[in-house]
Amino acid sequence: MFCRSITWFTCVFMAVVIASHNNDTGFITGFDPEVTVDQLRTNSPELSTTTERAQEVEGSTAADLATLLDAGDGAVVTLVAGDTRLVAHRAVLAARSPVFQEMFQHDTLEASGGRVVIPDVEGPVLRHLLSYMYTLQAPQLPSVAPQVLAAADSYGLPHLKAAFEQQVAAQLSVENAVATALLALRHSCPVLKQAAVTFIKAHTLQVVMTQGWADATVSHPHYVVELTRLIAEPPAQTRILSQEERGRWLIQAAEEGAVEKLQALLAAGADVGARDGDRNTALHWAVAEGHVGAARCLVEAGADVAATNNEKNTPLHTAAYRGREAMVQLLVAFFADPNARNGVGWTPLHRAAFYGKEEAAAALLEAGSDRWARDDSGAVPRHLARQNKHQQLVELLTSSFPSY
Template sequence: MSAAAEVQRTAAVDLGALLDAGDGAVVTLVAGETRLAAHRAVLAARSPVFRAMFQHDTLEASCGEVRIADVGGPVLRQLLSYMYTLQAPQLTDTARELLMAADKYGLSALKAACEQQLAAQLEVETAAAAAVLAVRHSCPSLTAATVQFIRAHDYKAMATQGWADAVFEYPKDIVEVSRLLGEPPAETSAGRGSSSPSPATWPLGDPGRSPAAAARHTPPPPDDATVSRLRSLSQQERGRRLIQAAKQGAAEQLRELLAAGADVRARVEYSRTALHWAADRGHVAAASCLVGAGAEVDARDWRGRTPLHWAAEGGHAGVVRLLVDASADPNARDGQGRTPLHLAAMWGRAEAAAELLLARADRGARDEDGRTPLDLARQEGKQELVDMLTQR
């Protein structure tokens, strides 16, 4: 074993032991009846969401307790274990829940490992649920794998109860899956505007892309030569590229462009900033990079919407949490008088709505037609949101 590998292994073991010991823990994570002691520095180092939470004057930062309502105790333990050891667990029953948690807290390598494992577990009856999960959480590799699987099995998944349930519960996402199924196979991996490799170029058995290897990868600092080349571009071109990188969730490219002097306030289409696009697409790491570079969290686009509006409509709870912890206004009004909670309620985005309510979003706010978030949830038949919004 090389000296570097030994140091890395020892560090992972030491952090794992630190988790079990609980010595010097300064924060408690709570999920239901499960309470786990953790070290604030470890959480902040691994997750941009926790880092933003502890950097600002939030309730969690002051009281030393973080309540996680949408994660079960076993999954919380796996999530926390990964943040200490950087070793992705081999999962069967909890890969779906762990992927959602990894997406929420910006753990991209763990999310990629869960994508691989879910792709390896695809079955005809569950393919629709996996495809919806992939679309809702911006998982390009899993999206491509599910589309390829459904095609390879002669579209039998579309005749299952699983597909019918998905159509009823997630109609917008099934429309997106159907659109991808209708595209030529070569275009599927780019169906959501991502540059991530598809399973065709990222085999599940490739030892070079194993979950453990992916987890140990950390992005290098901006390359000096690349930054120098980017500085030679016009400010307009740098801004255009910044927005394109935000759409794709390309955090490394964002860092290079920002280092080259790209204007984080640049706008190209629909008067949206890069942060608007990162929030719309659910890219937590990209959004965190932009917020750290001074992006205006309450910037308005042509519809009067802030990045928080787009994160709420898309159901990207991790981005919602990041933005409210960066002091985004949870009660900002768009051109129709709607708050982010209105949009989360209308589209049935329960996780995003929960984060907004924790941020003291006004559930009694009325849009220009006099409708509250509860009214919109009832109108659209989003029973989970109706139940949430009627609870005190």
């Protein structure tokens, strides 16, 4: 049985590799047990469940994928959406989605067979959904963002849904405002609903004159009634925030790790590159405090991973100084330079070495940091580690290279 299981796993893995180079047909899955899931922090009861679900997923990721090695032939199913056929593992589908978990736990046709028909999702969207369930990475897909949001809601993927709320909100226009508002109402998207209603209030006449409004009145009259009520509802003790105030609030939300607040502020037009008095960005603060969910929210919204503060430290320098291994991996995945220099010529690896952050240093080395880079005084990272008696780091940075 073990040999047969290994054969199955090898076959599916090869299919994944082939599919990653073919966007038209074939299979699509992904394997990355090292991915760190966002740890959302919020005071909202509605997002507390999202936070708990994300943490559960993070804790089970490696175990879920490890079980594939011992799975039998029945571990693999084919998902069918129109003409699209995608191979996936039951264990991963069940671990990520409560809908699939329910499906496979009971005596259903899908549970007993190897073929699952997905009637409510188009093939390309199913590919993105499945890719997320394997990698836990929310891609930037503006062209199909509404469809991915709807599918994420239908299959119980709250973090993916939240990420795409922001993407849909960023594309609000007079032409799509009604459709966006209806999408938010249908799928219970508070951030997107607020953004859409605010936009329509600011462009009421133009929006009401569109064909989208007329069509919605015929096809979804109950939603139009609700939307009309929301538009007419006076704001409770609200005022227009200046861009400077939005920036301050954005930085505060990043420091607190408040993902929902970040999404609402960004949807309302806050500058993702806003800075404090020391020229730290919101991303610097999210990284410093270890809020992976907030940091991911910001980089997916376009935060500059190369932004420098008064000391010329990038967010990656901050991650190294604080010993944030997961942050290093996240920032590097978004193309942060592992050899960027600060005001004294230190790379992030210099900072990790000086402060004795071994795990962050290992992640930086894996990302391509130059262990022999010299700062403005001529010191390499190993010198700083030795100076502060971080012996394990000295050994890590020495590796198999000859010593001075």
